[in-house]
Amino acid sequence: MVKMKRNVPIIIRKLNILLKRLPFNQPKRKEVDEYLARQMAGLRGEQSMDYFYRYLPQEKIEFLHNIRILHQEYYFQMDTLIITPNFILILEIKNIAGHIYFDNLYSQVIRLHDGKKESFDDPIQQVERQAFHLSEILKIKKVPFIPIETLVVITNPKTLVESAPGHTDAVNRVIKSADLKKKFDLLTKKHTKVILSKMEIKKVNRLLNKLHTPYNPDVCSLFHIDKNELIKGAFCPDCEDIILHRTKRSWYCTNCDQHFKKAHINALIDYALLISTKITNNEFKDFLNLPTGSISYHLLHSLNLPITGTTKDRTYLLNSLLDE
Known part of the structure; x- marks a missing residue:
C-alpha cells in the first residue's frame, strides 16, 4: 500500500462549489468549468499511478503527494516524491491525451488532439526546476546530500509519445506509467550508496510535510467573479x-x-x-x-x-x- 494518503486538493472542492453557486448565464462559468476539468484530469492521472506504486519496495520508501513549498519567494509543487535510502525521485505526472512531441529546440511539448495542435511548457524542464528547489531546501535544512532524480510520467496508455531526434532527455526521462518499476530498478542500480536510514527517511518526510502549504486560492478572485453574484x-x-x-x-x-x-x-x-x-x-x-x-x-x-x-x-x- 502507498504510505501517504492522497487527499482531493481543496482547489477542486472549491471549484465544484463555485460552479454550483454560479448562475448558468455567468460569463466566467465556462472558464471555471474548463479549469476544473484540467484539475480533475491531473488528479485522475495521479490516482492511476497508485496501481504501479505497488510494485516498488514499499517497506523501504516513503511517498509524498502534491507537496508545495515556498522557496526564493515562490512556491514549487511536486506531484509525487519518492524518498529512498539511496536517492530521491520526483515524478511529474501528466494525464495528456493525443499525440505529443517533445521538442528540445524550443523547450516545448506539442500536442495534436482531435485535430487541434497546441504547445505546452516542457515538463522535463519543469521537474528539473523542482529538483533544484528541493535540493536547496534540503541543503538549508542540513539533510545529508542525496541524489535527486526526475521523471515525467505519461499516464494515458493511449497517448502517442515522440521526441525530436537526439533529444536524450526525453528518451531517458519520459516514461509511461507501466515503465515505472523498470526505471526505478535502473535508478537503484545506479545509486548504490545508502544515504538515508529508515529513521532519516521518515524525518525528511516529516520535514517536507511541515514545509508544505496547500494551494488554496480565493477562487472568486482567481476568476474575477463578484461574490455578490453567487447564488x-x-x-x-x-x-x-x-x-x-x-x-x-x-x-x-x-x-x-x-x-x-x-x-x-x-x-x-x-x-x-x-x-x-x-x-x-x-x-x-x-x-x-x-x-x-x-x-x-x-x-x-x-x-x-x-x-x-x-x-x-x-x-x-x-x-x-x-x-x-
Missing part, C-alpha cells in the same frame, strides 16, 4: 440544484417533497470555502435567505461554533466545519 440559500442534498425553503423547524424541498434539518451546515461550508471563514448573524441571514435575525441566530448558536467579539458584533468562526 444564495441552502441547496437540497438530493436534488442538488434546488434551493430549499425554510419552514418552522427544517428546510423543505418543493421538488422532492423532503425535509432536511441540517441543510444550512452545507451552506455554511460553501460560504467558508467561497467567501470567508468568518460570518456574522446578519451575513448568515442574508446568505441563507432567512426571514428574521432570530432564526439565523438560533441556527448559528446551535452549532456551537467558536466566536469572537461581543454580543453586538459577534462573529462565528467556520474553520471547524471544514475539518468534518
Whole structure:
C-alpha cells in the first residue's frame, strides 16, 4: 500500500462549489468549468499511478503527494516524491491525451488532439526546476546530500509519445506509467550508496510535510467573479440544484417533497470555502435567505461554533466545519 494518503486538493472542492453557486448565464462559468476539468484530469492521472506504486519496495520508501513549498519567494509543487535510502525521485505526472512531441529546440511539448495542435511548457524542464528547489531546501535544512532524480510520467496508455531526434532527455526521462518499476530498478542500480536510514527517511518526510502549504486560492478572485453574484440559500442534498425553503423547524424541498434539518451546515461550508471563514448573524441571514435575525441566530448558536467579539458584533468562526 502507498504510505501517504492522497487527499482531493481543496482547489477542486472549491471549484465544484463555485460552479454550483454560479448562475448558468455567468460569463466566467465556462472558464471555471474548463479549469476544473484540467484539475480533475491531473488528479485522475495521479490516482492511476497508485496501481504501479505497488510494485516498488514499499517497506523501504516513503511517498509524498502534491507537496508545495515556498522557496526564493515562490512556491514549487511536486506531484509525487519518492524518498529512498539511496536517492530521491520526483515524478511529474501528466494525464495528456493525443499525440505529443517533445521538442528540445524550443523547450516545448506539442500536442495534436482531435485535430487541434497546441504547445505546452516542457515538463522535463519543469521537474528539473523542482529538483533544484528541493535540493536547496534540503541543503538549508542540513539533510545529508542525496541524489535527486526526475521523471515525467505519461499516464494515458493511449497517448502517442515522440521526441525530436537526439533529444536524450526525453528518451531517458519520459516514461509511461507501466515503465515505472523498470526505471526505478535502473535508478537503484545506479545509486548504490545508502544515504538515508529508515529513521532519516521518515524525518525528511516529516520535514517536507511541515514545509508544505496547500494551494488554496480565493477562487472568486482567481476568476474575477463578484461574490455578490453567487447564488444564495441552502441547496437540497438530493436534488442538488434546488434551493430549499425554510419552514418552522427544517428546510423543505418543493421538488422532492423532503425535509432536511441540517441543510444550512452545507451552506455554511460553501460560504467558508467561497467567501470567508468568518460570518456574522446578519451575513448568515442574508446568505441563507432567512426571514428574521432570530432564526439565523438560533441556527448559528446551535452549532456551537467558536466566536469572537461581543454580543453586538459577534462573529462565528467556520474553520471547524471544514475539518468534518
